[in-house]
Amino acid sequence: MPRVSEEHLERRRLQILDAAQSCFARKGFHETSLQEIFRESGLSAGAVYRYFRSKDDLIRAIAARSQPLVVAILEEILDADELPPLDEIVARFAVGVVERMGPGGAAWIAPQGWALAAYNLPIREAIADLFRDSRAWWLRVAERLQDEGELAPEADPHAIAAVLTSIIPGFIMQRLVLGDADAETLREGMRTLLSTDPAL
Amino acid sequence: MPRVSEEHLERRRLQILDAAQSCFARKGFHETSLQEIFRESGLSAGAVYRYFRSKDDLIRAIAARSQPLVVAILEEILDADELPPLDEIVARFAVGVVERMGPGGAAWIAPQGWALAAYNLPIREAIADLFRDSRAWWLRVAERLQDEGELAPEADPHAIAAVLTSIIPGFIMQRLVLGDADAETLREGMRTLLSTDPAL
Amino acid sequence: MPRVSEEHLERRRLQILDAAQSCFARKGFHETSLQEIFRESGLSAGAVYRYFRSKDDLIRAIAARSQPLVVAILEEILDADELPPLDEIVARFAVGVVERMGPGGAAWIAPQGWALAAYNLPIREAIADLFRDSRAWWLRVAERLQDEGELAPEADPHAIAAVLTSIIPGFIMQRLVLGDADAETLREGMRTLLSTDPAL
Amino acid sequence: MPRVSEEHLERRRLQILDAAQSCFARKGFHETSLQEIFRESGLSAGAVYRYFRSKDDLIRAIAARSQPLVVAILEEILDADELPPLDEIVARFAVGVVERMGPGGAAWIAPQGWALAAYNLPIREAIADLFRDSRAWWLRVAERLQDEGELAPEADPHAIAAVLTSIIPGFIMQRLVLGDADAETLREGMRTLLSTDPAL
DNA sequence: CATGAATGAGGCTTCATTCAT
DNA sequence: GATGAATGAAGCCTCATTCAT
Numbered sequence: 001m002p003r004v005s006e007e008h009l010e011r012r013r014l015q016i017l018d019a020a021q022s023c024f025a026r027k028g029f030h031e032t033s034l035q036e037i038f039r040e041s042g043l044s045a046g047a048v049y050r051y052f053r054s055k056d057d058l059i060r061a062i063a064a065r066s067q068p069l070v071v072a073i074l075e076e077i078l079d080a081d082e083l084p085p086l087d088e089i090v091a092r093f094a095v096g097v098v099e100r101m102g103p104g105g106a107a108w109i110a111p112q113g114w115a116l117a118a119y120n121l122p123i124r125e126a127i128a129d130l131f132r133d134s135r136a137w138w139l140r141v142a143e144r145l146q147d148e149g150e151l152a153p154e155a156d157p158h159a160i161a162a163v164l165t166s167i168i169p170g171f172i173m174q175r176l177v178l179g180d181a182d183a184e185t186l187r188e189g190m191r192t193l194l195s196t197d198p199a200l
Numbered sequence: 201m202p203r204v205s206e207e208h209l210e211r212r213r214l215q216i217l218d219a220a221q222s223c224f225a226r227k228g229f230h231e232t233s234l235q236e237i238f239r240e241s242g243l244s245a246g247a248v249y250r251y252f253r254s255k256d257d258l259i260r261a262i263a264a265r266s267q268p269l270v271v272a273i274l275e276e277i278l279d280a281d282e283l284p285p286l287d288e289i290v291a292r293f294a295v296g297v298v299e300r301m302g303p304g305g306a307a308w309i310a311p312q313g314w315a316l317a318a319y320n321l322p323i324r325e326a327i328a329d330l331f332r333d334s335r336a337w338w339l340r341v342a343e344r345l346q347d348e349g350e351l352a353p354e355a356d357p358h359a360i361a362a363v364l365t366s367i368i369p370g371f372i373m374q375r376l377v378l379g380d381a382d383a384e385t386l387r388e389g390m391r392t393l394l395s396t397d398p399a400l
Numbered sequence: 401m402p403r404v405s406e407e408h409l410e411r412r413r414l415q416i417l418d419a420a421q422s423c424f425a426r427k428g429f430h431e432t433s434l435q436e437i438f439r440e441s442g443l444s445a446g447a448v449y450r451y452f453r454s455k456d457d458l459i460r461a462i463a464a465r466s467q468p469l470v471v472a473i474l475e476e477i478l479d480a481d482e483l484p485p486l487d488e489i490v491a492r493f494a495v496g497v498v499e500r501m502g503p504g505g506a507a508w509i510a511p512q513g514w515a516l517a518a519y520n521l522p523i524r525e526a527i528a529d530l531f532r533d534s535r536a537w538w539l540r541v542a543e544r545l546q547d548e549g550e551l552a553p554e555a556d557p558h559a560i561a562a563v564l565t566s567i568i569p570g571f572i573m574q575r576l577v578l579g580d581a582d583a584e585t586l587r588e589g590m591r592t593l594l595s596t597d598p599a600l
Numbered sequence: 601m602p603r604v605s606e607e608h609l610e611r612r613r614l615q616i617l618d619a620a621q622s623c624f625a626r627k628g629f630h631e632t633s634l635q636e637i638f639r640e641s642g643l644s645a646g647a648v649y650r651y652f653r654s655k656d657d658l659i660r661a662i663a664a665r666s667q668p669l670v671v672a673i674l675e676e677i678l679d680a681d682e683l684p685p686l687d688e689i690v691a692r693f694a695v696g697v698v699e700r701m702g703p704g705g706a707a708w709i710a711p712q713g714w715a716l717a718a719y720n721l722p723i724r725e726a727i728a729d730l731f732r733d734s735r736a737w738w739l740r741v742a743e744r745l746q747d748e749g750e751l752a753p754e755a756d757p758h759a760i761a762a763v764l765t766s767i768i769p770g771f772i773m774q775r776l777v778l779g780d781a782d783a784e785t786l787r788e789g790m791r792t793l794l795s796t797d798p799a800l
Numbered sequence: 801c802a803t804g805a806a807t808g809a810g811g812c813t814t815c816a817t818t819c820a821t
Numbered sequence: 822g823a824t825g826a827a828t829g830a831a832g833c834c835t836c837a838t839t840c841a842t
Contacts, residue, residue, distance in 0.1 A: 025319070026319060028315065028318065028320075030229075033835080033837085034836070034837060044802060045839090046802055046804070047802055054838080055837060086396070108318055111314040111318055114314065114315065115312040116315075117311065117377050118228065118309075118311055119228050124376075152396075155392040156388050156392065158385070159388035162374065162381060163389030166381075167366045167367055169373050170366030170368055171366045173327075173331065174331055176324075178328055185358070186362065189361075189364075192355040193360065193393055196394045203821065203824060204821090208826095212826090233810080234812065245814090245828080246815080249813070255811090255813090403802095403803060403805090404805065404842090412805090425718065430631070431630070434833065435832085443807095444806060444808060445807080445834075446806060446807055447805075450805070511715045515712040515715035516628070516715075518625070518711050519625070528778055531774055552795060555795075556788050559785045560792050562785045562786065565770060566768075567767055567770055568770055569766075569769040569770040570765060570768055576714075577717050577727050577731055578728055581766075585762045588759035589756070589761075589762050589763030589764075592751065592755040592759060594794070596750070596751060633814080634815070634816060635816095645824080645825065647823055650823080655815095655816065806841100807837100808836100810835090811833105812832105812833090813834105814830105815829100815831095815832100817827100818826105819824105819825100
């Protein structure tokens with residue numbers, strides 16, 4: 001017999017997560033103190049601890065909810081319409097990333113998750129899932145292209161998926177540190193690559 | 201033990217950096233305490249502080265010396281012989297990364313540097329330099345390919361450089377969290393991409 | 401123990417200040433560790449830090465609250481009744497100092513404040529205020545004596561104030577290190593001085 | 601059979617003491633690190649430790665050599681000529697203090713010694729000697745004045761000595777924190793006091 | 801449910817001191 | 822005699838977490 005509506009609980013949870021994400025994007029997981037999150041969220045220590053067992057829990061939750069983002073971008077591309085050319089797919093992905101990457105956006109958090117993955121096993125597993133999902137998505141794309149005869153029948157779609165998955169973090173990082181990565185450049189680069197004589 | 205040779209000083213510095221890198225790879229910048237580095241290096245607090253002003257300084261030094269690594273791999277490829285085909289170049293790069301990526305290797309540190317870049321401006325600038333260097337290297341490759349007629353004259357070498365630079369972090373991350381990324385897959389994927397009809 | 405009364409907060413603050421003063425009187429500002437103050441106050445590090453931002457802050461607070469003490473002694477003399485003879489005033493001041501100078505008393509702290517004043521500008525300013533206040537008080541006394549015709553009309557009351565202000569620290573120090581300074585001696589010495597032929 | 605001349609040793613010792621005094625005047629006993637003294641003196645840690653067993657030893661030495669200063673000023677007054685009037689004696693003392701009180705001068709150190717006296721017994725004893733010496737000197741003055749009939753025969757010279765001794769620290773402190781204390785004001789104040797009708 | 805005062809372990813750093821060269 | 826690299830205890834302070842109100 002809960003005294004408070006389920007919805008209220010969910011709203012509180014979100015309020016905390018948003019505050020945490022904002023702080024984490026600004027100062028990083030470790031250099032953000034819980035005090036700052038209390039302040040940013042407008043809640044007390046006790047209140048936050050009612051929703052999250054520990055700082056680690058909060059970090060995990062933030063990492064977890066940032067994770068599906070990239071895959072979501074990809075899904076939307078397939079959902080929207082029929083398969084565009086590969087350079088267009090890549091470009092749309094880039095647009096999605098850029099849109100969700102304002103400072104404070106989830107993609108600002110992503111590299112921090114990758115860093116954790118280097119030594120924190122549970123986080124690594126979560127990040128691994130993300131990459132597996134991306135790869136699975138690209139695999140589907142590659143297979144469809146192959147079905148449609150636009151990829152050589154003897155081509156290995158898994159290898160293509162691995163390469164295209166590789167592009168994601170690098171695009172995010174270039175955007176993050178150089179600020180000049182954009183969808184058009186990526187599209188142009190892909191197109192050039194695709195039209196290159198493989199025998200070179 | 202005064203009046204020590206310059207070489208001794210340099211050896212000590214390296215001893216500390218190696219210990220720090222090992223710890224950082226194992227537990228991350230923030231979750232490694234200086235005590236652990238003292239223990240790992242076999243030196244006292246005071247000794248370490250003679251060579252590095254603060255933990256931050258140590259982190260910066262580690263980040264700085266991991267930085268040239270990727271570019272070094274690239275340089276070696278050009279130095280070695282004449283320009284191999286693009287998929288071969290990518291494959292060699294991958295081999296270089298894998299070789300230098302045992303746990304504790306510098307590439308294990310890289311994502312932690314990327315994470316810092318999200319909110320630490322000096323570090324971001326250092327990381328930005330890394331990406332600029334990579335891009336510059338790929339640009340030279342692209343221009344040479346173009347000179348040799350293996351890339352369309354109207355192609356934009358900058359765009360190619362951006363795409364190929366993008367692949368680096370993603371390959372490292374897939375290696376790190378999935379463990380299954382290897383040079384052959386990357387080569388195969390690149391070859392397929394290059395032989396794909398761009399009109400698809 | 402949240403939502404605590406203002407009074408509770410004030411009591412805590414006092415509890416800490418008293419503990420700090422006791423420690424400082426026993427071992428000096430610099431040779432007292434915060435651990436000792438935590439122990440003496442019965443509070444934890446975190447609790448103390450809720451009320452004072454740093455050890456320096458604590459030192460400043462102790463110095464600040466010891467400051468008004470001497471002036472308070474002086475004020476009480478004027479408040480009490482009409483102006484007694486000068487030697488009596490000085491004697492009463494001495495009594496006040498002695499009474500408030502048990503080991504651990506604020507006057508035990510005073511010389512430590514003077515020492516800080518030699519190189520710590522903010523503290524110097526605070527101590528300067530103390531001396532200004534003392535001098536202002538003695539000036540009022542001198543002017544009243546002049547009004548009442550007991551001081552030559554051509555006398556400079558500021559000069560008198562400077563001399564009488566000078567006596568304070570020396571009396572405190574003699575009491576502190578020799579232990580034999582008392583009000584009667586001071587009164588007697590003043591009386592002799594006052595009855596001395598200035599032409600000597 | 602000392603390898604080094606006695607004179608060389610003494611010069612080194614002085615070199616260190618001067619450096620220490622300069623640092624102590626600038627930052628205080630406790631806030632000066634030995635490193636700073638090494639730097640200021642141009643000597644190495646080992647060299648300084650050859651002459652002083654510890655930092656405490658150095659502090660004691662500085663306190664000890666600053667101590668005779670005030671008494672020296674007093675002695676010079678008596679040595680110079682025959683006994684001047686009391687207000688002149690006080691004024692000369694003030695001149696002596698002011699002359700030796702530039703920042704870095706010994707009198708800048710004095711309050712730090714007084715502070716130590718509050719809780720450090722050996723230092724207190726040393727400071728006590730200083731006050732005893734001052735008092736003894738004033739006692740001699742008072743007795744001579746009494747002999748010369750310029751002080752009432754029934755006056756207590758000890759009481760006078762106590763009062764005049766009291767003036768010293770207060771003058772130093774006013775000079776230190778207010779900067780405006782000078783010999784003329786002190787002389788004027790003393791003269792006024794001496795010419796005041798004690799019956800007031 | 802919420803508050804926020806309190807806890808205390810543990811982090812980073814300094815610095816007096818030693819001793820091999 | 823002198824040097825200065827090295828030691829390591831101890832200091833100040835932060836911060837995740839708890840719990841009485």
